Amino acid sequence: MVGLSGGDVTLSDRRTGRRWPVEVGAFRLSVVPVTQGVYGAVTGEWPGAGEGESLPVEGVSWWDAVRFCNALSRREGLAAVYRVGDGTVEWDGRADGYRLPSEAEWEYACRAGTDGPRYDGLDEIAWYRGNSGERVHAVGGKRPNGWGLYDMLGNVWEWCWDLYDPQVYGSYRVLRGGGWADEHWSCRASVRRRSHPTFRIDDVGFRVARGAVAQLGSRTESV
Template sequence: MTDQRPCCVPAGPGSSTGVGAGTADGTPDPGARGADPTPLATIPAGSAALGDHFGDGYAGDGEGPVHEVELTAFRLGTTTVTNRAFAAFVDATGHRTTAETEGYSAVFHTDVAASVADVLGRSPATPWWVGVRGADWRHPEGPRSDIEERAEHPVVHVSHDDALAFARWAGRRLPTEAEWEYAARGGLTARRYPWGDDLMDGERWRVNIFQGSFPGTNTAEDGWTTTAPVTAYEPNGYGLHQMVGNVWEWCSDWFDPAAYGARARHDPRGPASGTVRVMRGGSFLCHDSYCNRYRVAARSAAPPDSSASNLGFRCAADVTSTTVRTTTKETHA
């Protein structure tokens, strides 16, 4: 693909609120007060060729060139942070998310659960996104929705600032973009997805994305119209669930479409500054006719104050014990 299309997450309300903002690189605050119950998988040190091996990406996203990186071992959440885990953080700290502070967030047009008075308007560039008063992590589709039956679903409507605040509290951090892609590949070499190259396992979907005719009709052939439970799909080779689909995941890096051309080989980090933060993995709203970003190489970004009903995160941590170095190798899909 040669064109660039707006991401499936709309821009934030205009300027970062700074709510719960952590350090610039997302490192944990030494005064962390809680714990993320999400298990961490140890991702072995090694090397991998990152980037778009197939020419599938949008030119403006900067998925190339394919380049070799070497990463120190690290740990990564086996799932995204759940509503249950985020609720514990809020109960312990009184944290108010960006969406709660601003009073609204973005909801996909067919999912809105709100009165007409609470529908504030549509995004000009992506009119399927609706600003809904009262939409937040507790009310994913608007004030007439709740998370009572979704404790093990990913928390959504969290900004980059909110994700940093949670990570600091839990003594963790956000993954770098390079860590995220390396882990998402699960030990496979030059594959589109965390499990291989095929979206389907026979007649069964391997990922929670949009089926039907985007943006009007979601046939939900995968069983979900919005988020799925965080362990609803099989993990990749590193034991990580839903590294693509379900919800977009914040990374620590500032976004630069030209970053790969000047990237360090060893433990690369993003630019020192920027206006938008990297998001990875795509979401339940990605569809190959519009947002083919549910691939391990796909990149996107949004302002750090952005929040939406398909935007979440998972935490990372450093390895503190000695780890035997391994090299990324081909494994069975």
Template sequence: MNPDRPTSFAARSLARLDRLQWAAVVAIGVALGGGAGGAGFFLGEAPAWAIFWLALFAGIYWLGYTATPVFDERRPDVSPPRPRRVCDGELLMVDLPGGDFRMGSPASDDLARDDEKPQHQVTLAPFRMAVTPVTAELYREVMGQASTGDDPPVARLPATGVSWLDAVEFCNRLSVRAGYRPCYSRGLLGGWRCDWRADGYRLPTEAEWEYACRAGSTSRFCFGDDPAVLDAYAWYEGNAKGAAQPVATRRANAWGLYDMHGNVWEWCWDWYGSYSSRPARSPRGPIRWKFWAGTRVLRGGSFVNQPASLFVYPPALLRSADRFDGAPEYGHGHFGFRCVRVPPQHVDRSTH
């Protein structure tokens, strides 16, 4: 049972009251008790204090029973635990639980674009995600050169100007440094393929990214629907002054992940394409046979509004379901990425 939840009938009744209801209860209880006590005193039928307190508590109990609940009676007894943080090689990560969620935007959302629909059910296996985007400092250590937008790299700034191809190469090199089996390799036609059974670092799938960003929420942003709250969670056009900002300097979402809204657009594994309305299990995006054509998905928004969307309300670009895409060989100044990997207990070691 949840130790914070009242269990007795009387306790549940009293727990229903908010501050205004408590004020009303006390006022009515005092009035009823005072009237009854005064009558008892003058009529001599019962001790004044006994009738007073009896009427007072009766009023509190009755109003507590009929008041609108402050908490949801249907709330499960056990709240889901906050994901566990782990030091994984050179990255601080969180172990995210697998589960179901609604991916994309509902038809009723007037800020949603067509490529976010239809909203559909997705089931994901557990995975581990980095708490922040890859920093410029770590990028230079691993790759032996600064990312395009950071020369020299500044500690705690996200790596920027990174192409999808650069991000994939970084994941492989970081995996080798950590003693893991790299996920990515070249296919026969020159395109990259992913070994999903490997224990190395990789880019998140688009579904994994949105699931992690939402952190259990169903609203436009991880914190709700009000864009006025964005300043607390995101670096974006409204507060970043046109430049990337140090990671983890705004609030984290409910699962302890920073910069999921804003700062830099983050590359995902998936080729960009339309959604299906059918439920999906661990989707990895559309299959493309022409590896030299097409664009890859980016998520999260950035410190600047991209030129192609100058007429889009800027906060709309930072919504959990918003999508963007780019050619994998190009790394613009507001493109970055973060790493994920399979938790150790879920790694398939049959081919090691």
């Protein structure tokens, strides 16, 4: 994982035209998306259409990602961040385990101090429709951003913690980053996508984060 000191990021939504600033605290983020090999070692399951230990795990729902974070935390002797109930999940901000990044953390990490739509030329940093051969690729095969993070754009979309727009879309969660099947316009730092937390498809995965939320205490959301 890479330690990030935190800072300010401005999120935007093309659908509504809304922009909003967020202050991001210090946190740690995995250098690559969770791979099939890691997911299988932790859960004993190998979901998705592709096969290969170094491929990003895909075909996983938001719920699957939450449960993986807890399983990885327990495996490493850390306190689980999420307490999962019947239709609810509680995020304990005091726990030291693994979790999904917030949407603001994800964009802050993706941009790595840049302010354009991408942190480098798309073909150099991402697998997308124009160069993927219509398949997922092993993580870390393209150039990282300035903070040493690979595959922040392209290859697989990544689940974030946040609800997309609860007043309009209910329990739908945020996806970021674009995937191997997407056109170039979807592989930008600011692009937001939404999906139901039970949704599984072959271009959606996730990466994990730790830290920087102790001040939040705990909170419960229905999903």
